[in-house]
Each structure stands twice: as C-alpha cells, then as structure tokens.
Amino acid sequence: MSARDDILARVHAALGTTPAPAEVTPGGAEVTAGGAEVTPLYRTTSGLTEDELVDLLVDRLEDYKARVEVVAAEGLTEAIRARLEGKTFVAPAGLPAHWLHASLAERRVTDSREAPLAVVRLDELDAVVTSSAVSIAETGTIVLDGSPDQGRRAISLVPDHHVCVVPVETVVGIVPEGFARLDITRPLTFISGPSATSDIELERVEGVHGPRTLDVIIVR
Template identity: 80%
Template sequence: MSAREEILARVREALTPAEVGPRGAEVGPPDAEVGPRGAEVGPGYRTASGLDEDALVELLVDRLVDYRARVEVVTSQGLAEAIRTRLEGKRFVAPDGLPANWLHPSLAESKVTDSREAPVDVVRLDELDAVVTSSAVSIAETGTIVLDGSPDQGRRAISLVPDHHVCVVPVETIVGIVPEGFTRLDATRPLTLISGPSATSDIELERVEGVHGPRTLDVIIVR
C-alpha cells in the first residue's frame, strides 16, 4: 500500500457513514445548528460576539490601525471639526445625503456634491483630493467597514476614485463579527467592503498603496 492509499484509508476509517455526504464530503453532525437560509453550521459557529460598546470600539480601532488607517474617536459635537481638520484646503466630493451639520461652513466652497441624478464624472472625481462618506456597518474583528450605497454614502465610484477617503463610523453601526454584520445588510445593495487603505503586494511582497482605491483612509468613529 502506498503512502497515499494509507492516508486515504485512515480518513475513510475515521469517518462514520453518517458523517459522509455526497461524493465523500464531510457534513455536520445530526444535531448541527441551522444557520441563515437553512444552511447547516457546526455547533461552535458564532453568530454574535457578545462584546460591549467599549470593547467593540477598542477592537475596531486596533484592526484599522494595523491596516494603516488613521483613526479618531470623537463625540457627535466634535464631528464637524474632526472632518474639517482632515479636509481643510482640499477639494472633496460628498454624497448628497450626507448630513449638512457634519461639514463645517468653511468647507462649503471646496465641496462638490454627487448624486445618482447628477453624478460627478470619473475624470472630475480623479481631479478631486478627497471624499467624505458615512458607512453602513463596521465589523470589529476583521476591521472591515461596509458601504451600501445609502444616501449618506453615495455611489461606489466616489469612494474608489479620490485618493483620500474620510469615513464616518457611527458607533451604533459597529458589530463584533461577520455574521452580525451581514444580518444588518441587504445583499442586493451595492456593497463596498473596506479594510484599510487600498493596497496590494507583488510576487516579492513589495507593498504598493493606492492601486485600486484611496491611498489614505481616515476613520472617524462617532460616540
């Protein structure tokens, strides 16, 4: 018996008939929990993190900083000033549904408004320095911010073309793990998942930023 045959024999011996599905695929035990859309999941599958607000914020900040995002936690009263600090002197685009009180009056002349009815073309977007949006859901464990195209987040293009993204994360939209995040999202909407500034690596693992999205990501968490 070859080594391959011996290994396969041991695998077959370890699996009981009840645990072998179609084409030999291993499936969960009979008492497996039922997950979304009736899919079976193992009994250890987590659907909630159990973390409180402070722990969620701390974990999300840790992950985002590890991804080289710049992060600040502010109160709602300090949000407009935090955004002004990051956008002062820059030409930027904002979705038409962004709350007006988020932007300091001094930024009015630098703002370009984008909407589905009057979209800013890609050439013009490329000429702008930055974009500011809100966000739909943020997943602390993976450090992922999700935009879903809502009026305060706008079209996907505006968050991908400018080189600097200022993203507002309301604390009530932070969840612990991926299953929690996707229960809050509508999968039919145009979802954009952001985990730090745009970056990629070549075969020699040389990191290059800004290839397919903003080179700089500022995240402002609002408590």
C-alpha cells in the same frame, strides 16, 4: 472502475455513510434531518461591550495603516473640517448637511445617482467623505452599502483620500453580526484599511485599487 473511482470508494468505505446536511433556519439555528434544532457550531455574537468594540476596531484599523479618531457627536464637524483642510472633495447627496463646516462649501462637489460625476472629474478631486453602514471590529472592516449618506461605489474608490464616518451604533464584533445587519442585495463595499498591494518582491504599494489614505472618525 477507474483509479479515481477506486480511491473515492475506499474513502467512502472508511468514512461510512455521510449524514444528511443540516438546514439553517432564518434565525441561524440548524435543524437536523430528524427535525431537532441544534445550536450553530460558530459564534453569532461577540459579547463585547461598546468600549471593547471601539478599542478593538481602532486597534485593527491602525494596524491596517488607517488614521483613526474617536470623537463625540458635537466634535464631528470640526474633525471632518480638519481632515479636508485645503482639499477639494466629493460628498454624496444624502450626507447630513450639519456634518460639513460652512467653510468647506466652496470646495465641495456633490454626487448622486441622478447626477453622477464622471470618473475623470472624480479623479480631479482630492478626497471623498462618506458615512458607513456597518463596521466589524474583529476584522477591522468598514462596509458601505450605497445608502444616500454613502453614495455610489465609484466616489469611495477614485479619490485618493477617504474620510469615513463610523457611528458607534453601527459597530459590531464579528462577521456574522455584520452580515445580519446588511442587505446583501445592495452594492456592498468592504474596506479594511487604505488600498494597498504587494508585488512578488513583497514591496508594498498604496493607492492601487482605491484611496491611498483612509481617515476613520468614530462618533460616540
């Protein structure tokens, strides 16, 4: 017997027989080896109200250095226009047309899977505007899933400025709630603030792996 085997044997003897692992049903409940259903030991909902969810998400996003505004639906077009003032930008083909002010038309470039823009072209543009699939308040994370109003992953990573619209009904409290709404077979992009990294001297550098500036517009 090797030293490793001896140590593992002692650990096993001290811990006793390991119980059979529990199975997890599609609904999230665990089923023991004996067939009894038990409540998961982790939270599956936050229990927060809509106001509490919005306040928590705003707090987390601002802590990550994102610029956040909460607007009514009728104020969304003007909010987007203000953030794209004087900028060329790309928008996915499925972005709702009424979200964009008519004055932005000449500075807009459209991207789609059928007619994708080259990375070089995306790099020439100042900004990108997309919607979002799910936002997790507790972690301050916005998730894009490649839906028509969010577009290809490349358009949210190459331009230096991302204007992201978050419908309030897509905001959840915690990670399990978020994943329950997502299709994990889709190309998911998780965003927690503007792109930033720190070297070994802990000097923060922004815009390394994605947009340097993140504007989040929460629509209630």
